[in-house]
Amino acid sequence: MVREAGRAEKRARILEAASRVFASKGFLSATVAEVAREAKVADGTIYLYFRNKDDLLLRLVEARMDALGRAMGEALAPIEDPREKLATFIRFHLKMVEESPLEAQVLIVELRQSGRDLKRELAELMRPYLGMLQGILEEGIAKGVMRPLDPRAVRHAIFGALDEVALAWLLRGRRFDLGRNAEQLADLFVGGLGQPPPRSTP
Amino acid sequence: MVREAGRAEKRARILEAASRVFASKGFLSATVAEVAREAKVADGTIYLYFRNKDDLLLRLVEARMDALGRAMGEALAPIEDPREKLATFIRFHLKMVEESPLEAQVLIVELRQSGRDLKRELAELMRPYLGMLQGILEEGIAKGVMRPLDPRAVRHAIFGALDEVALAWLLRGRRFDLGRNAEQLADLFVGGLGQPPPRSTP
Amino acid sequence: MVREAGRAEKRARILEAASRVFASKGFLSATVAEVAREAKVADGTIYLYFRNKDDLLLRLVEARMDALGRAMGEALAPIEDPREKLATFIRFHLKMVEESPLEAQVLIVELRQSGRDLKRELAELMRPYLGMLQGILEEGIAKGVMRPLDPRAVRHAIFGALDEVALAWLLRGRRFDLGRNAEQLADLFVGGLGQPPPRSTP
Amino acid sequence: MVREAGRAEKRARILEAASRVFASKGFLSATVAEVAREAKVADGTIYLYFRNKDDLLLRLVEARMDALGRAMGEALAPIEDPREKLATFIRFHLKMVEESPLEAQVLIVELRQSGRDLKRELAELMRPYLGMLQGILEEGIAKGVMRPLDPRAVRHAIFGALDEVALAWLLRGRRFDLGRNAEQLADLFVGGLGQPPPRSTP
DNA sequence: AATGAATGAGAGTTCATTCAT
C-alpha cells in the first residue's frame, strides 16, 4: 500500500516536472534528462514509469484532459440553456488557462508538434473534450435555439478561437485581460449562432 | 541571364522541397539532408542559398505570406461592405488552403514550433496579413455595421478558427468539404458581429 | 569508492588517449572520435568528462604543467646558486621531455595552435612554469652572479631554445642524445649570462 | 611575354593574399575561399597556380625563405669575425620580423602546424637558412674564437630563441622593443659562446 | 585562362535509451 502510494506519487512528480519542462522549452527541445532533474529522479527512472519520451507527453496530456473534462462537466451540469452552456464553456476554458498557464501551454502549444503518429494519438485524447463542445452545439440546434450550422465546423471554429486567444495571451506574457476576451468570444459566438447574418443593404 | 534564371530556379526548387518535407515531417523533425535529397541537390548546396535551417523556414514562410497577402489584397479590393470583406477573407483564406495544402500545412502547423527567436521572427512575417483582417474589423466598427467588440480579440478568434478548421482538414486527409465549412464560418462570424446575442428568455 | 575510482580512472584514460592522438596528428587534425576509439569509450562519453574538444586539450595541458611544475620545484629546492639552478632547470626540462616524449610533444607542438581564445588560455597555464625560470634569472641578477640582461628577454630565449631542441629531437625520431644537448645548452646559457661577450680584437 | 608577366603577377598576388590570410587566421583555420577573395580571383583560379592548400603554404614559405636567405647572405658578406657574423644574424633576423610582421607570423607560427607530411616539407625549406647559422658557428669554432660546443645543438638553441622572442612580440601586439631584445640576445649568445661558464665559487 | 556553383565527406556535439550495479 505504501509502495503503491509511493509509486503513484513518483509518477505524478515526474508528470509535474515534465509539464514544467515541456512548457518552458517545448516538447522537442526538452530533454529527458532535464525532466529527470526537475523531478529529482535519475534519468533511467523515467523509463520505469513511462515507455519513452512520447509516452510521457501522451500520459501528461491524458491526465490534464481528464481533469479538465471532469471540471468542465461539473461546471456545465447545472445549466439548462445550450446558449448559456456555450458561454460557460468558453469562459470556463479560458479561466482554466488563466489559472494554470503552464499546463495550458503544454496542451495548446505542444499539441501540434512532433511526428505524425504522436499527433494522431494526442488528437485522440482531445476527443472527449471536443465532444462536449459539439454536444452543446447539437443540443442547441435540436432545441431550436441555435441556427443549424454544421456542428463540427462550428466546434472547430470555437476551439480554434479559444486556442489562438489563449496562445496569444501566453506568448505575449499574459499581458492582456483574458477574462474580458472570454466575454467577447462568448458574445461573438452566441451571437453568431443566434441568428442569420444581416444582409448588407443592396 | 541564364545564370540568374538558374539561380532563382534552384532557390525555388529548394524552397519547394523544403515545403514538402517540412509539411510531412514537421520542421524540427525534418533534416537538411532530406530537403537536399528532395530538391536533388547536395547537402552543402542548401547553404549556398540559405544561411541555415531556420533561415530556410523563414524564407519559405516569407515567400508564402507575401504571395498570400498580395492575392488577398486583390480579392478584397473591389469590395465595399466590411461584412462582405470579412466573408471574402474567410472564404479566400480557406480556398488558398484547399488549393495549396502543403504550403498551408507549413504555414499553419510549423508556425508555432521551434525556439523562441525563430517563433518571434515568424510572427513578424505574419503581421501584415493579420493586420488586413484586423483592418476589416476596425472598418466595420467605424462604419457602424459591426458591433464594437475588441478587434484584436475578434481577430485572434477568427484567425484561430480558420487555422483549426484548416488543420483539421489537413490532418484528416482532406476528407470533408472545406468550401462548405468556409461558408459556415463566414455565416457564423458575420452573424456574430452583426448583432448582440439573443438573451435566453428570462 | 569504486565509482569514484572508476570515474577518475576513466578520465585519466581519456586524457592519456588524447595525449597520444594529439601528439601524433596535431590537435586540430585529431578528431574526437579518434580519441574516443583510442580510449576505448564511445564518442559521447568524452563529453561526460570534458566540455568539448578545446577543454580536453586545456585539461590535458593543465595536468601536465601541474606535474611538471611540481617536479621542477622539487628539483630546484635544494640548490642555492642561481647559476646552478638555471643549469638544473635546463637539464631537468629536457630530461622530462626525454622521459615522456608524447606528453612533451603535446606541450611543445600544440601549444601554439588553435584559435585565439584557446591560445590565450593555454598561455595562462604555462605562466607559473615560465615564472619559475624568470625567477631564477632575477635572483641571479640580484645576487650579482648574472649580468643584468632583461630577464624577460632571456627567459623567452631560453624557453625558445629548449622548445626548439626538444622539437627537433621529437621530429627527428629521438635520434640524437638529448642529455648531451642539455649539457651544451646549460653551458651556453650559464656562460652567456656570466660575463660580457669578448670584444673581437680590432 | 605579357602573358608570362601576367601569370607571375597573379601568382604573386595569390601568395600575398595567402600570407595575409594565413597570418591573421592561421593556416588550418584559413579557407581557400578567403584567400581567393583577398586576392580578388575565383576560388578555382587558385588551383591553376597551386596544387592544393598545402602547396600554397609550401610555395609561400619557399618564397619567403629564399628572399630572407638572400638578404641575410648580403648582410653577412662583408663581415669577417664569426662572432660579429652571429650578432648580425640575430639582429638582422629580428629586424626582418619587425619590418614584415605578417610574413614573420606565417613563418614562425604556422611552421609547426598541419599534418606530419607538410611539417616535414616545411622543415626542408628552412634548411638552407638554418645552414647559414650553423656555418657561422662551425667557422667560429674552426677559427678558435668560439668554444667547441655542438654546432647543431647551438643552432637549434639560437633559432628557438629567435623564434620564441619573435612570437612573443607578435602575440603581444608588438608592444615591446624588438631591437633592444635583439641586442640582448646577441650579447647573450656571443657571450655564451665566448668562454666557459664561470664556476660557482666552491 | 578564369570562373564560381556545386559537391559530399567529415567534423563536433547532443540525447533518447539501456543496463550493470
Add this chain to the structure above:
DNA sequence: TATGAATGAACTCTCATTCAT
C-alpha cells in the same frame, strides 16, 4: 526499485576541390 554512466546514431554545418561554362 532506482541509479546514472555509457552508448552511438543522428544531426547541422563547413570547406577543399572539381568542372561545366
